[in-house]
Amino acid sequence: xxxxxxxxxxxxxxxxxxxxxxxxTGTAHPVVPDSYQAQxxxxxxxxxxxxxxxxxxxxxxxxxxGSLIGKPGNLWLLEQKASIEEKRLxxxxxxxxxxxxxxxxxxxxxxxxxxxxxxxxxNHINASQQERDLRSHYRDSRDSGIAKQLKxxxxxxxxxxxxxxWSQWSGKARMQNHTNLKHVVNWYQQQASNYQITDLNxxxxxxxxxxxxxxxxxxxxSKDFSRYADDMLAQQLGFASIKDFVTNLSQGRADSQVAxxxxxxxxxxxxxxxxxxxxxxxxxxxxxxxxxxxIGPTNRIDxxxxxxxxxxxxxxxxxxxxxxxxxxxxxxxxxxxxYSADLKYASLDPITAWAIGWxxxxxxxxxxxxxxxxxxxxx
Numbered sequence: 241x242x243x244x245x246x247x248x249x250x251x252x253x254x255x256x257x258x259x260x261x262x263x264x265t266g267t268a269h270p271v272v273p274d275s276y277q278a279q280x281x282x283x284x285x286x287x288x289x290x291x292x293x294x295x296x297x298x299x300x301x302x303x304x305x306g307s308l309i310g311k312p313g314n315l316w317l318l319e320q321k322a323s324i325e326e327k328r329l330x331x332x333x334x335x336x337x338x339x340x341x342x343x344x345x346x347x348x349x350x351x352x353x354x355x356x357x358x359x360x361x362x363n364h365i366n367a368s369q370q371e372r373d374l375r376s377h378y379r380d381s382r383d384s385g386i387a388k389q390l391k392x393x394x395x396x397x398x399x400x401x402x403x404x405x406w407s408q409w410s411g412k413a414r415m416q417n418h419t420n421l422k423h424v425v426n427w428y429q430q431q432a433s434n435y436q437i438t439d440l441n442x443x444x445x446x447x448x449x450x451x452x453x454x455x456x457x458x459x460x461x462s463k464d465f466s467r468y469a470d471d472m473l474a475q476q477l478g479f480a481s482i483k484d485f486v487t488n489l490s491q492g493r494a495d496s497q498v499a500x501x502x503x504x505x506x507x508x509x510x511x512x513x514x515x516x517x518x519x520x521x522x523x524x525x526x527x528x529x530x531x532x533x534x535i536g537p538t539n540r541i542d543x544x545x546x547x548x549x550x551x552x553x554x555x556x557x558x559x560x561x562x563x564x565x566x567x568x569x570x571x572x573x574x575x576x577x578x579y580s581a582d583l584k585y586a587s588l589d590p591i592t593a594w595a596i597g598w599x600x601x602x603x604x605x606x607x608x609x610x611x612x613x614x615x616x617x618x619x
Contacts, residue, residue, distance in 0.1 A: 270312035276302070280313070283320075292324045299324075315341055315350070326361070328585040332572040335361040365568070368578065374563040378608045382595055385515030385527040386486055386498055387555040389597030390428065391437065393496045395489045396421070396444045396552070400503055403451040407504035413535040417503070418446070420535075423545045423583055424552070431588040435598040445489065449476050457508040457532055466513075466526050469502070482526060499555045500528040501548075508532035510547050512554035527555055545583040550575050553588075556596040566605040 272280055279302060286295040299321045302309060309317070322337035338354045338361070346354070383389065398421065402409045425442040432440045449472050459465065470481045479485040482500070490496045510531045515524035529551035533544050553576065561567045561577035571577050571589035580586040590602035601608065 270316045272309055272313040276305075276309055276313065287320060292327065296321065296324050311344055311346075315344055315346055318344075322357070327581060329579060329581045330573055330585065331361045331364045332569060335365075368562075369568060371563040372568055373565050375560075376565050376606065378561075378564060378591065378604065378606055379559040380595070380609050381514060381516070381554075381559055382557040382597065384557065385524055385555065386500070387527070388497060388557070390432070390440065390553070390556040391597055392439055393441050393443070395496060395498045396425075396442060396501060397447065397485070397489055397498055398444055398501045398503065399447045399449055400505070401449055401451055401455060402505070403453065403455040406455050407451075407506045409448070409505050413505055414446070414448075417535050417544075418444075420545050420548060424548050427545070427549060427583050427586075431593075432598065434588075435593050437598050447477060449473075455504055455506070457506075460502075460504070460530055460532070461511065482528075497556075499552055501531060501552060502528055503531040503533070505535055506532055507534040510551050512551045514554055529555055543579055546575060546579055546586060549583060549586070553592065553596060558592045558595045561591070564606050570605050 283295060283298045299317050303317050318337045318341040322334040325334035325337060335358055338358050342351060342354050400409045400414060401407055421444055429440055451472065473479045473482060473485050479488065486498045486500065489498045510533060512529045514527045531548060531551060533547055558576055561571055561574055567577060571591055573580060573587040574589040574592055575586040576592050590599055591604055593599040594601045
């Protein structure tokens with residue numbers, strides 16, 4: 241009987257220990273000065289409830305306190321920061337957080353854990369470099385075509401292409417996409433505020449075109465598409481040409497620009513056909529983004545709004561960063577370089593801000609060209 245009592249007591253104590261000390265979220269905070277206990281407890285609750293955006297703000301505030309929190313507290317904060325950054329797909333930032341933690345000289349076991357996590361993050365980063373060596377320079381595409389700078393009044397002419405087969409648009413899919421575009425323009429305006437750009441207004445005009453000709457990405461990439469688009473605009477929307485369509489939308493206003501976007505509701509690689517920079521190409525009036533992105537339920541990270549934001553930025557002069565050799569560790573959250581877990585976590589860094597007319601040219605680890613040749617930029 242005594243043995244059973246001892247077992248029962250041990251089980252009770254174990255359960256009590258688990259209730260008091262077991263942390264299923266892996267976020268149990270370390271011993272910190274009494275003056276910070278309440279803030280760490282609040283932070284732990286935010287992490288437990290997956291309120292990661294608010295938690296990140298608090299983490300940065302606490303890290304700014306430095307040595308006042310103590311080494312264990314700072315290590316724990318950097319671990320949580322790295323975890324959130326990894327969830328956002330900001331692997332470079334997470335890696336930097338672990339490097340900062342290593343600089344605090346943790347114990348051997350913890351140091352080995354951080355080093356292994358850095359190796360894993362490097363693997364994630366390297367896995368997305370398939371096209372990194374395609375270019376050595378950044379292309380200067382500023383002030384070219386019909387959409388020159390992302391300023392003032394912007395009309396987005398958004399054209400749904402439906403062939404009844406490869407690309408089919410239901411009313412529900414279009415309404416869902418309208419919500420996507422609201423997120424895109426809100427993100428543009430939020431990013432613009434970082435550069436003191438306040439005169440940025442959007443008017444999204446939606447159009448629907450039925451294509452008797454079957455659509456495919458290969459055909460959309462061909463030069464024949466622009467001629468076919470002219471015919472469809474004339475027959476179904478009453479415009480003589482794409483140029484006439486754009487002129488009508490701009491209403492002759494000098495501060496009004498038009499971004500032309502076609503969207504097929506099918507999954508393929510989107511692209512932008514833009515006008516080259518240079519005086520010899522000033523007459524170029526045919527430039528557009530071609531989105532080949534399926535709108536509907538998905539079990540993976542939905543990159544639709546990031547693809548839309550990326551391709552439309554091409555029309556205003558932004559160049560790709562993901563295919564420049566020395567940009568692997570540069571502008572690592574910029575939407576022209578890497579995907580984030582959500583559009584709200586993506587950034588528009590100074591190099592892209594310069595390209596679309598928002599800021600001065602920053603220092604870059606690569607050359608920036610001042611003359612370019614015709615191109616198609618893809619993402």
